[in-house]
Amino acid sequence: GAGVSQSPSNKVTEKGKDVELRCDPISGHTALYWYRQSLGQGLEFLIYFQGNSAPDKSGLPSDRFSAERTGGSVSTLTIQRTQQEDSAVYLCASSLAPGRTASYGYTFGSGTRLTVV
Amino acid sequence: RKEVEQDPGPFNVPEGATVAFNCTYSNSASQSFFWYRQDCRKEPKLLMSVYSSGNEDGRFTAQLNRASQYISLLIRDSKLSDSATYLCVVNQGGKLIFGQGTELSVKP
Numbered sequence: 001g002a003g004v005s006q007s008p009s010n011k012v013t014e015k016g017k018d019v020e021l022r023c024d025p026i027s028g029h030t031a032l033y034w035y036r037q038s039l040g041q042g043l044e045f046l047i048y049f050q051g052n053s054a055p056d057k058s059g060l061p062s063d064r065f066s067a068e069r070t071g072g073s074v075s076t077l078t079i080q081r082t083q084q085e086d087s088a089v090y091l092c093a094s095s096l097a098p099g100r101t102a103s104y105g106y107t108f109g110s111g112t113r114l115t116v117v
Numbered sequence: 118r119k120e121v122e123q124d125p126g127p128f129n130v131p132e133g134a135t136v137a138f139n140c141t142y143s144n145s146a147s148q149s150f151f152w153y154r155q156d157c158r159k160e161p162k163l164l165m166s167v168y169s170s171g172n173e174d175g176r177f178t179a180q181l182n183r184a185s186q187y188i189s190l191l192i193r194d195s196k197l198s199d200s201a202t203y204l205c206v207v208n209q210g211g212k213l214i215f216g217q218g219t220e221l222s223v224k225p
Binding site: 031033035041042043045048050056091093105106107108109110111 | 151159160161162163166204210211212213214215216217218
């Protein structure tokens with residue numbers, strides 16, 4: 001597609017429920033990232049997929065968080081047993097070929113606003 | 118210490134002013150650098166990449182000092198539409214690390 005697509009755009013869930021957030025990156029982009037942004041805060045790295053390599057999961061805050069990327073394209077971020085502190089905007093980004101030195105742009109989706117009540 | 122640190126802001130400036138944002142990063146192995154802009158309740162968007170030689174894009178000038186691990190963004194002749202949060206971003210092994218951002222408000 002023309003941009004990074006995320007769904008749903010808004011999600012309200014009850015504490016303790018599981019949620020799945022979806023990201024559809026730009027076609028051909030090999031790298032995909034998940035970040036979250038709490039109100040008034042900066043972006044917190046969660047996980048990074050690059051091609052067929054093992055993902056960098058170093059930012060996942062707990063084992064309640066997991067992510068998959070199927071067929072090198074669509075990614076799903078799953079949060080199990082949601083807590084109120086999970087409320088945030090979850091942002092997905094994709095990039096053509098980031099590497100260590102690339103200056104390519106990273107394109108973000110418009111995010112999923114998750115509210116845990 | 119945060120991996121990427123920025124001026125806390127907010128910066129409130131009149132139209133036409135010149136404003137400078139500073140950023141420092143802690144990991145000397147960082148290889149590429151960016152400035153992103155984020156409007157209220159919107160996703161971040163790439164403003165410009167930052168090169169060692171310095172680079173300019175219209176009213177915006179970015180500088181990188183690797184020895185000091187310091188990045189800057191200069192905005193000349195600021196416009197009302199420049200009001201946003203400016204994010205300093207560092208690429209560490211393909212992973213983007215974001216600063217907390219500096220809020221800019223340009224007033225008439």
